[in-house]
Amino acid sequence: MPSKNSKLTKLQEAFVLLFNGNATETARLAGYKGTDNALAVQGSKNLRMAKIVNAIQNRDQDKKEQKLLFRKIKDLEDLQLYWEGIMHNEVAITVKNQYGQEIEVPEVFFKDRIAASRLLGMSMGIFIDKKEVTGKNGGPIIVSNPKITLETSEKEAADIYNQLLKDEQ
Numbered sequence: 192m193p194s195k196n197s198k199l200t201k202l203q204e205a206f207v208l209l210f211n212g213n214a215t216e217t218a219r220l221a222g223y224k225g226t227d228n229a230l231a232v233q234g235s236k237n238l239r240m241a242k243i244v245n246a247i248q249n250r251d252q253d254k255k256e257q258k259l260l261f262r263k264i265k266d267l268e269d270l271q272l273y274w275e276g277i278m279h280n281e282v283a284i285t286v287k288n289q290y291g292q293e294i295e296v297p298e299v300f301f302k303d304r305i306a307a308s309r310l311l312g313m314s315m316g317i318f319i320d321k322k323e324v325t326g327k328n329g330g331p332i333i334v335s336n337p338k339i340t341l342e343t344s345e346k347e348a349a350d351i352y353n354q355l356l357k358d359e360q
Contacts, residue, residue: 199242199243199246199288201294202221202222202223203221203237203240203242203243203246204246204288204292204294205220205221205222205286205294206218206221206223206234206237206243207243207246207247207250207288207289208250208286208288208294209221210247210250213234214231214234214235214237214238215227215230215231215234217234218230218231218233218234218237219300246289249289250289270314271311271314271315274307274308274310274311274314275307275311277303277304277307278304278307278308278311279304280304327358327359338351339351
C-alpha cells in the first residue's frame, strides 16, 4: 500500500497513464490548464518527481495490466470512426490507475475536436483544392519554345521571351 507521501493527485495519475514521451502534450491531455509554456513547465516538473517517474516506469513494465487508452486503428474506416468519436466528444477515457482506482480523464478539448473534424473531412476528400491553369484563351501552356535552341544567344532568347509576354497580354 502506498504511503500518503507517494499518493498521486488525479491530474498526476492522468499524466502517468497518458505519458507518451512528450511532457507538454501529456500535461494538456491530462487536464492541466495554461499556455504551451506553462504546460511545458508543468510537464517538466512532473517528470522531476520521483513518484511520477516510478509510476510511469511501473506502468511501462506491466503492459498486461495496463488498460489500453486508444484502440488499434486497422484501416481508414476505423480511423474515420475514431476521429468522428473525438469530433462528437464520444471517446470514453476512463482508466484505472496503478492502484486499481478508476479515474476520468477530462473531456476532449475543443481544439482537438476541430482538428478531428478537419482530419475526417480531409480523409473523405471534402477539402480538395483544385486550380486549373491554362494558357492564352484557355489554350495549352507553352512549356518550351522551339525558337530557342542551344545555339540561341542570351539576347535572342530574352527578345523571344519578351515577345511571348507581349503576345500573352
